[in-house]
Amino acid sequence: MDSGNKPYDKPAGGIDALASSVRALRKQGILGKGAKTMLRANQPHGFDCPGCAWPDRNPHSTFQFCENGVKAVAAEATARxxxxxxxxxxxxxxxxxxxxxxxxxxxxxxxxxxxxxxxxxxxxxxxxxxxxxxxxxxxxxxxxxxxxxxxxxxxxxxxxxxxxxxxxxxxxxxxxxxxxxxHEPTSQAMPEQIGVGKGTVTLADFEQAQAIFIFGQNPGTNHPRMLGELREAARRGCRIVVFNPLRERGLERFADPKHPVELLTGKGTALASHYYTLRVGGDLAAVNGLIKAVLEAGAEDRQFIHEHCRDFEQLADAVSAMSWRDIEQGSGLTEAELREAAQVYIDSPATIVCWGMGITQHRRSVATIQSLVNLLLLRGNIGRPGAGACPVRGHSNVQGDRxxxxxxxxxxxxxxxxxxxxxxxxxxxxxxxxxxxxxxxxxxxxxxxxxxxxxxxxxxxxxxxxxxxxxxxxxxxxxxxxxxxxxxxxxxxxxxxxxxxxxxxxxxxxxxxxxxxxxxxxxxxxxxxxxxxxxxxxxxxxxxxxxxxxxxxxxxxxxxxxxxxxxxxxxxxxxxxxxxxxxxNARVCAPGGFHLRNAARERDWSGIGGRARFIAHALDPADASMPAPDLLTLTTIRSHDQYNTTVYGLRDRYRGIDGERRVLFIAAADLARLDLVAGQQVDIVSVWDDGERVAPSFKLVEYDIPAGCVAAYYPETNVLVPLGHHADRARTPASKSIPVRLRAATDAVAAP
Incomplete structure (x- = not known):
């Protein structure tokens, strides 16, 4: 059978992003009007893009291109x-x-x-x-x-x-x-450690960072303007380290449509210096592995910890007690890989850690985020130029509403x-x-x-x-x-x-x-x-x-x-x-607006008792155990032609999908192990204690994803997420780690 997957070997962005944008404007019947409208997007006297919440680099520029921003604006400004x-x-x-x-x-x-x-x-x-x-x-x-x-x-x-x-x-x-x-887990986790539930960095920090660690995020689709920042960072020698279950083209190579040479040659800029495809839900173990490697190297910033932090000994004791075997089993990565990534962190005098919904929509997401903050605190990477926490939120004013x-x-x-x-x-x-x-x-x-x-x-x-x-x-x-x-x-x-x-x-x-x-x-x-x-x-x-x-x-x-x-x-x-x-009223009229004070950015811990706090989290024994032979972990994802639940079209360019959405990305090893073939239709059945939930008729597509893990688009797979399957304490739906089984498709696709 033909899985329908056509691998994409070009950089993200480039001429294909421009072509996709033109198609979006033409589809909505506003090709001329839409181009004029886009010139006012994210400008001092214009409108804020109704898409993502990534900040604007230069409020005086005439146009900041973003493919999915064009799609969002076209969908709103449509002639229909x-x-x-x-x-x-x-x-x-x-x-x-x-x-x-x-x-x-x-x-x-x-x-x-x-x-x-x-x-x-x-x-x-x-x-x-x-x-x-x-x-x-x-x-x-x-x-x-x-x-x-x-x-x-x-x-x-x-x-x-x-x-x-x-x-x-x-x-x-x-x-x-x-x-x-x-990002409810972010809002729950960070204040307990650093007193604020928001990111501690600005775009200026991306100009000074020597390493950027990215966890559970696909900016090529979800925050395309971020790729411009990563491109500039990579070109000046910043190391970009990615932890993500799927290999996403937007994190590997990017051709900026605003740069004529990259646009015309199609070569682009390599982004990730290190890319680790950990197992779905393996981030908590991976981050603790990084912390363990830093501690074993004696590379923690003792002066910063002494002056600004508490409970370091509890963290050190808890992480020291973790075995590398359990960390490897939980993360799906080897000790050597985690030590390699930790060395990049140790060698960097200023590091930013970014994360998205690939971190927040898991049962132990609060623990994972607090472990990421532990990692930053360990080497004084909060309140330092070019360093800090960067939770990348989705919709344009989700942070402002809160x-x-x-x-x-x-x-x-x-x-x-x-x-x-x-x-x-x-x-x-x-x-x-x-x-x-x-x-x-x-x-x-x-x-x-x-x-x-x-x-x-x-x-x-x-x-x-x-x-x-x-x-x-x-x-x-x-x-x-x-x-x-x-x-x-x-x-x-x-x-x-x-x-x-x-x-x-x-x-x-x-x-x-x-x-x-x-x-x-x-x-x-x-x-x-x-x-x-x-x-x-x-x-x-x-x-x-x-x-x-x-x-x-x-x-x-x-x-x-x-x-x-x-x-x-x-x-x-x-x-x-x-x-x-x-x-x-006065402050917001300045070009670009104003920045809200962030106490943690200033190393002001007065709101949390005078010191930042390490919070240790043990690994879940279930993460280090072998699952049932036929059990897989499903993570839900967006198509490239999609923003949140808005579906613009049926093309997922970077993953090679065209004309359909009911596809299930699966590793070659799992196809062989479960006696399945690419192109076969299957039903996805979630495993929970209150009965079956079924998403029928998905086509199997072989993909570079860790064995035991599968991925499919939402909202089609939201039916599989039990209401009781959510983040501890934060209660965010655990849509990125759903236990499922597959069976041969038995029925036609149900009505939407």
Whole structure:
């Protein structure tokens, strides 16, 4: 059988990235308009790219090329429209059979819609009627905790701040958000050690780093602009050390489309000096192996540890007790490989450690991140130029939303400032995270679910349980730019509220408005659209929140509608409530915005008792034991033609896949061991204690991945992630390490 895999031997980026970008603009019908729009992306007076949260190198440059940024902008600025006529032509039952890509390909939503059970269609309604319906349903609840308010990382700081204010005045902290599904372990792990839950580096540190260690990340697809930083680092001699189960082309070689010689010759720049394909879930053992090698070489920074750290002896004792045999078994790497990588670390006077969701979506992700921080502290690589922790977050403002208070476990100090500023007593009891929200919706048929962006039905784990929980709700509200799975998986009542996109002009009573976002490195900057709105009926996210609040809380002392006449008014309040945002309106007008203070970057440990802390974590005995012969570990991944749950097309260029998504990447050794052949169709069955979960009809593709490990795209495989399979303490779905078995395909592919 033909597996359909066509190996890609060119550098990432290059002419193929430009060609892919042109195809994306042409597909959306905006080839000329799209090129003009892109010239305003990530500029001082332009809009922030609605894609990833990687920071911008130079706010004065005319254009910072990023293939997936072009796709994200093209998808938002598309000429296609999903109008009332479209919804009149299709029942929701029919739309539910469409693929995720087909749903989003219908284009921009144009007016508010309400689900009509009698006709099984979405019908238009006025904005006033939509807000009145939301207010009635919320006011009818006998307990505010029966309402759930989800937030996507696309939401601006201004909308997020108003949203959390509205919800807390309503009386709940039920704020499941996309952080719960990605970097929650980072936010849990780092503050216990260094007092902050954010990265300690800036782009300037990438210019000075002598080594960059990358764990569980594929920037070629997920953060393409990062490749430019890695290219410059590699060209000046910085060592780039990668730990990742799959060999990703974007970490091996890159041809920058902005550099004519690389573009025309196709040669590119070699990136990774060392590439270690460890087993899925083997990072904790690998990092402890690096620490063990540093300690055995006596290469720890004793002066830094003495002056700045505590509990070093506990770490040293715990790691010394680990055997190299268990480390090798747990990591899938040899002692020699780990010592080799450790020597690069020892030889480097300044090292950055980066990690992505390949680290955060495992059961022991908090322990792994704390071990990464241990590694940095061991040689004083926190608070040193060219060194530090770099958790690379996904969506454009996922970090900013959390800073603005989108948090189911808010800090008491934040709530006190919020209550003082607006004259009310916020609730202090913890709310629902994503997993708890799904469980609550499943248990309570009266729940009201409101989503500020995102695609909750597709992004969440345990798809069947999650979608049943959404259908159990009394009301579901989706604030969106485009149609997606969450609009066809709805409650008894359902609303679609279309909003402005990041690229569009936001005109309010006070004139044209800008919003702000915070990137992965704590830079806060403005974003102002330049395209006319896709429809005259669209409202901005801040206005939608303000009108929901005004309708639901008629006795509120907050002047909701006045605040959104001019977003400077919102930012003035943010400056009073959110630490680090003092004089917000003035500071954010500087080119490139401003950087939020990071105490750990300054080696200020006053918030955690005066010293940074080593925290030791033992290896899991299960990691050093042999699994059942037919058991594999599945990791979920993105296609190159995809951002989060948004599927732009069916090409995964760097992995050699074209025209399909239901593929399973598997090692040649496992094909032989399990008596399978490339191209064969199999069902993937997850192994859990509460029954089978099946993802049917995946084609086997032979790939360079460690034996015992397989990989497939999400959201198609989210059905396999049990709701109870999540990170210890952080409760992030463990989507990157799912125990599965394979069997010959028995059925046709189920409806999406």
């Amino acid at each position: 429209r999903a109008t009332a006529a479209f919804f009149a032509a299709h029942t929701v039952s029919e739309l539910a059979t469409w693929s995720d890509m087909e749903l989003e390909d219908q284009g921009r939503l144009t007016e508010p819609m309400r689900y009509d059970a009698g006709s099984d269609r979405y019908l238009p309604l006025s904005w006033d009627d939509a807000f009145a319906l939301i207010a009635r349903e919320l006011q009818a609840l006998d307990d505010p905790d029966r309402a759930i308010f989800y937030t996507s990382g696309r939401t601006s700081n201004e909308a997020a701040f108003l949203y959390q204010l509205f919800v807390r005045q309503f009386g709940t902290n039920n704020f499941p958000d996309c952080s719960n599904m990605c 800073t603005m208070g989108i948090n189911e476990k808010p800090a008491a100090a934040f709530l006190d400032r919020l209550g003082s500023e607006f004259g009310f007593e916020p609730p202090h009891r913890h709310g629902h995270d994503t997993i708890a929200a799904i469980e609550a919706m499943a248990a309570d048929p009266g729940t009201v679910f409101i989503a500020m962006g995102g695609n909750f039905a597709a992004a969440t784990p345990d798809s069947a349980r999650t979608q049943a929980a959404l259908r159990n709700c009394a009301l579901t509200v989706q604030i969106s730019t485009k149609l997606n799975r969450s609009h066809v998986v709805h409650g008894r009542e359902a609303l679609i509220l279309p909003c402005l996109g990041r690229t569009e002009i936001d005109m309010q009573a006070g004139g044209m408005q800008a919003v702000t976002v915070e990137d992965s490195m704590s830079m806060v900057h403005r974003s102002a659209g330049m395209n006319p709105p896709a429809s005259p009926y669209l409202l901005s996210e801040p206005v939608i929140v303000a009108r929901m609040a005004a309708a639901t809380l008629p006795d509120s002392r907050v002047p909701w509608l006045w605040l959104v006449e001019d977003y400077d008014r919102i930012r003035e309040h943010i400056g009073h409530v959110v630490a680090g945002f003092e004089d917000f």
